[in-house]
Amino acid sequence: MDDRDIVVPGAVDVRTVLRSDPMYRLVGAHLASPYVLGVVLALLAILTVVLGPAMDSRFIYTDF
C-alpha cells in the first residue's frame, strides 16, 4: 500500500482477492512462474500446430 491508495473502511484489498486464487499460487511463485509459463507457451505452440487448419495442400493432384 502506498500513499496514493484510497482507504475505504471495510473494503477488501484487491490484492488479497487475486492472491487467494489457486492460479496465483501456480504462476505467482517467484521461482516457478517463468518456467511454468515457458512450458505453457510450448504446449500452446504444439496444440496450435496439431489443431491448426491445413493452410497448404500438398495434395495438389486430381489423380482419380
Add this chain to the structure above:
Amino acid sequence: MSASALLGAALKVASTAVLVLVLVDIVFYARFPKSSRLADSFSAGYLNREMASLRSRPIIVLGDSVLWGYGIEPEQTALAYLARESGSWRNLSFAGGSPANSYAMLRLLTMHGVHPVAIVFNVNLKEFNAADSAYQKLYPAVECLSWNTLAPGERARLTVVNRQTIDARVNRGVESVWQLYGMRSEVRDALFGEVDAAHALQDAVERASGTAARRAVAHPPAPEKFEGTYDLSPLDDSNVEVFFLNRLARALRAQGIPGYAILTPTNHRLLHEYIDVPEYAAQLGYLKRTLLARHMHVLDYDRAFAPDEFIDNDHLTVAGNAHLATLLERDVTP
C-alpha cells in the same frame, strides 16, 4: 520489477519453452509410427525420414496411386502383402506419382546411399497427357528435396510447384529445424484421419447424417467422368513424361539396378469407348519399345485384371490388389 529482472524472467520463459519443444521433437521424431506406405499427403521432413530408414538392398516400388493403394486400407495393398511375405519390399509410391516423380525419387535414393536390389515402377498412360494435373510437376515434398539433384536441363522441363515467396522460404526454414511443424500434415492425418481437425469433424457429421453415403451412391464411376483423361496423340521425346521415363530407365541401367516397368492395369470395360482404339495400343506399344530398348523388364498388366477388380478406371479393389501381389511375386525376380 527492474528491467534486468524482467529480461531474466523472459529468458527463463523462452529457454524453458525451447527446451520443451526440443524434447518433444526428439521423442516425436523417434516414435512417430511408420506405415506400410507413404502418408496420404506427405511433407519433405517425412520423406527424408522414410528415406533415412530404408534398409540396405530393398526392392523399391515407385509409382502413383494405383500402387499406393487408393481407396483401400494400407494393410490391404499388394505391396503391404508382399512386404509381409518378404521384408525386402518397400512401397514409396504416392498419389500424384508419375515418371518425372519416379526419376526424382531415384535421385533421392541415390543421394541417401540406398542401393536397391530392384526398382519396380508403374507407367500409367494418363500421366502422359499434358492436361493431367501431375504432368510436368514433381510432388511438392519430392521437388523440395530433389530439386538440387536434378540437372539444369531436367529442371527446365518442369513447372515449379513450391512457392518461392519470402514467407514460403521462411516457412520451409522453420520446417527444416522443427520436425513436429514440418510433419504437421502427417500428425493431423495420423490423429484425425483427415487433413485437419475441422475436416475430421465435417466427415463425422456427414457420416452421422448419411450425407456421405448418399453422395457415394449418387456419384458412381461412370465412363463420362474419364473423358479427356487420356490424350491419345502419338508420343515422342518432346513429351515431358516420356523424357523422364527415358531418364529413369537410363539412370537405372547406369547404376546397374534392374528395373521392372508395370504397364498399369486399366479397366477396359469402363473406358472401352475412349481407349479401345488403335491410338491407345500405339501409345502402349511405343512405351513398351522405349522401355525394352533401355533394358527394362516390362510387365504388361494393361489387360491383366477383370472389371470387377477395379474401383474405377485404374485403381484396384482389395481382391485386385491380392491379384497384383501374386503377379508381382511371380514376375519380379531380381
